[in-house]
Amino acid sequence: MSSSSSDLVVVGAGIVGLAHAVDAVERGMSVTVVERDERAVGASVRNFGHACITAQEGEALRFAEQARATWLRLGEQAGFEVAECGTVVVARSAEETAALEELATNRGTDQVRLLTAAETASAAPVSTTGLEGGALLARDLRVDQRRAAAAIADWLAAQPGVRFLWSTPVLGVDDGLVRTGRGPVRGDRVVVCAGHDLDRIFPETAESAGMRRCVLQMLQVRAPGLRLDPALLTGTSMLRYPALAATGGARALRTRLSHQRPELLEASVNHMLTQLSGGDLVVGDTHTYARTPEPWSSEEFDRLLLAETRALLGRDDLDVVRRWQGVYASAEGEFLRARLSPGVTAVAVTSGIGMTTAFGLAPSVLDSLA
Structure with a gap:
């Protein structure tokens, strides 16, 4: 492997790592991206394809707003679809209606437009x-x-001063040096964007x-003839997204569900839908947490998601064509940024909103390195 040095070495070619590479290139930096797989196969492709901007709060909202502009620009430059179709949040109870009314008051009608049935x-x-x-x-x-x-x-790889090392496992990281299974990779700064696998490289940082x-758990569901342009959120989504979860309506909803639908809370359901370009729906999702999760999927969780989807759409002609598990890093707070040495920083989105915020998070990290 070449011993030439880059201004920045990024460990991980998921969306968080790519966001750091994109911002570095725009600053005129040379970049090497090291990725253990031959392509991104983790959370960056196993998600809803949903940038949920309006329902964020604080720093995450600022990052999401900045990321929005970058997504639109990258969609044109790199040639993939980014649709300004918004999100429809469905209210099927008085508590859910109250939560949406409070969000509209807080955000303004230019961001949240209340809808009749x-x-x-x-x-x-x-x-x-x-x-x-x-x-x-x-x-x-x-x-x-x-x-x-x-x-x-692909777009990054075509930029001057950028190289990708695919199928290259990282064995260790020091100032100015990433040790890989293919030899040393050198850089003035290193940003480790390994997501939930940060503990494979820096276990003490992850533990701290x-x-x-x-x-x-997520499903790909075939729904013949159905057309869904916006993302679709439900009452359970209001319990997870900060700007909604903070409302009195959402708190009342959680109390009622704890008595009437405890299975939704036990599975930490965020029942939402988006549509793939071929027409199938992405349906999810349930959440379980562990440092080392059990390898088994729960058929009960899948049945719950499918039943909720049939009730939401009022359709019984739904067929599951794929099932999968997504995995992301979870910790207190929404972001982990740890300066491990003068030249090494670990970065992770620890709240499941990497697609929404990564292109706002990355510039803040590179500003701190500069």
Whole structure:
């Protein structure tokens, strides 16, 4: 392997690592990206393709807003779909309606437009049974998640001063040096974006952060003739996204579900849908947490997700064509940024919002390195 040095070495070619490489290139830096697999196969492709901007708070909201502009630009430059289609949030109870009304008050009608039941059913193909209304989060994006990471990597590889080392395991990291299974890789600065596998490289850092793996169960569902442009969120989503979870309506909803639908809370369900370019739906998701998760999927969780989807859409003609597990790093707070030595920084999104925030997070990290 060449001993030539780069301004920045990025460990990991998932969306967080790619975001750091993109920002470095725009600063005129030379970049080497080291990735253990021959392509991105982790959380960066196993997600909903949903940039949930409006429902974030604080630093995550600032990062998400910055990332939005980068996604739109990269979609054009790298040649993958980024749709400004927004998100429809469905309200099927008084508590859910109250949560959306409070969010609209906090964010303003330019970001959150409340919908009647008829408007909600027109915006998304949901059942009108029990439908009270909804909201449109107009600034949210939908990204072609199964193409985006590969397209961004291809675009980066064509830029001057950028090289990718695929299928290259990282054995250790020191100031100015990444030791790999193919030999040393040198760089003035190193950013480690290994996600939930940070503990494979820096176990003490992961342990200090209380990092665990969050395992998601997700489905690809065939729904003949269905068209869904925006992302579709439900009441359980209101319990997970910060700007909604902080509302009085969401707190009341959690209390009611704890008595009436405890299985949704026990599985930590965020029931939401997006549509792939071929027409199938991405349906999810459940959440379980452990440093070393059990390797088994739960058929009960899959049945729960499918039943919720049939009820939401008012359709029984839904067929599961794929099942998978997603995994992401989970820890206290939304982001981990650890300066491990003068030239080495570990970065992880620890809240499952990497697609939403990575292109805002990366510039802040590189600013701190500069």
